[in-house]
Amino acid sequence: MTDSALRPAPVLASTGLSIQFGGHVAVNEVTTRFDAGTLTAIVGPNGAGKTTYFNLLSGQLRSTAGQVHFKGEDVTRLNAAQRTAKGIGRAFQLTNLFPKLTVLENVRLAVQSRHRAGFNMLAVWRSRSDLIEQAAHYVSQVGLAARSGDQAAKLPHGDKRKLEVAILMALEPEILMFDEPTAGMSVDEVPVVLDLIARLKKQGDKTILLVEHKMDVIHSLADRIVVLHNGRLVADGAPAEVMASAIVQEAYLGARRTRESRRERAVAHA
Numbered sequence: 001m002t003d004s005a006l007r008p009a010p011v012l013a014s015t016g017l018s019i020q021f022g023g024h025v026a027v028n029e030v031t032t033r034f035d036a037g038t039l040t041a042i043v044g045p046n047g048a049g050k051t052t053y054f055n056l057l058s059g060q061l062r063s064t065a066g067q068v069h070f071k072g073e074d075v076t077r078l079n080a081a082q083r084t085a086k087g088i089g090r091a092f093q094l095t096n097l098f099p100k101l102t103v104l105e106n107v108r109l110a111v112q113s114r115h116r117a118g119f120n121m122l123a124v125w126r127s128r129s130d131l132i133e134q135a136a137h138y139v140s141q142v143g144l145a146a147r148s149g150d151q152a153a154k155l156p157h158g159d160k161r162k163l164e165v166a167i168l169m170a171l172e173p174e175i176l177m178f179d180e181p182t183a184g185m186s187v188d189e190v191p192v193v194l195d196l197i198a199r200l201k202k203q204g205d206k207t208i209l210l211v212e213h214k215m216d217v218i219h220s221l222a223d224r225i226v227v228l229h230n231g232r233l234v235a236d237g238a239p240a241e242v243m244a245s246a247i248v249q250e251a252y253l254g255a256r257r258t259r260e261s262r263r264e265r266a267v268a269h270a
């Protein structure tokens, strides 16, 4: 029996996935799979196509070629809401918060929408206090219990990002996608969100995709790294192996080194 015959079916897979904006191919025939219970970091230089690839997986963008499969089902033609209902959840950078509602109300709406998405008729009879209790659980998991009654709009940036994570958790998706979850956070806020992602990973039943620039974050969390460069997948494997590969040194670290050496030269000349 071959290895692939022994391997369980992936939770999410892309096959030849591509998108073109005018003459520019932002994601170019990306074929890969994401297995249950793993955390994959998607890395690459600025403009490599990471966010666009995320948009194609979650349905925010329609591909110009290729397919997306979720648990074996072709979801390529489904829109973002339909994919969310199936279990592909994505934390949005502040765009899915209701600014006038409180922290708890925002999360409660996510809990409610999950019950409706499952066509759970019992949900109709579910008491309001039950929904609130569930919402409060997620709010406290992200460390926002003290801010439950605050309006989302009035939260500092870091707390808004935590609220996004609470909303995502409340949807209880099988796949959790985070696009630079700590971007714009202060140094003391970063560990809270990373700890949350680490805890989600420890549960073992979630498939997590993470676009991240911070190498220390990737090293501490990722089981696997996928590298995009100019829209193409150029490396895919265990973190140590991928980071040591010549193509990554060239495509990703090379770009960073060039910036660093430019900075060093500037300092030397100063």
Ligand SMILES: Nc1ncnc2c1ncn2[C@@H]1O[C@H](COP(=O)(O)OP(=O)(O)OP(=O)(O)O)[C@@H](O)[C@H]1O
Binding pocket: 021, 024, 026, 044, 045, 046, 047, 048, 049, 050, 051, 052, 053
């Ligand atoms: N809607 C769009 N229309 C035209 N070009 C786009 C669009 N979205 C992305 N692009 C282009 O596609 C390429 C990939 O962009 P993308 O944002 O996916 O890169 P990224 O790897 O996420 O970059 P960063 O790390 O800077 O966020 C870039 O050249 C970008 O300018």
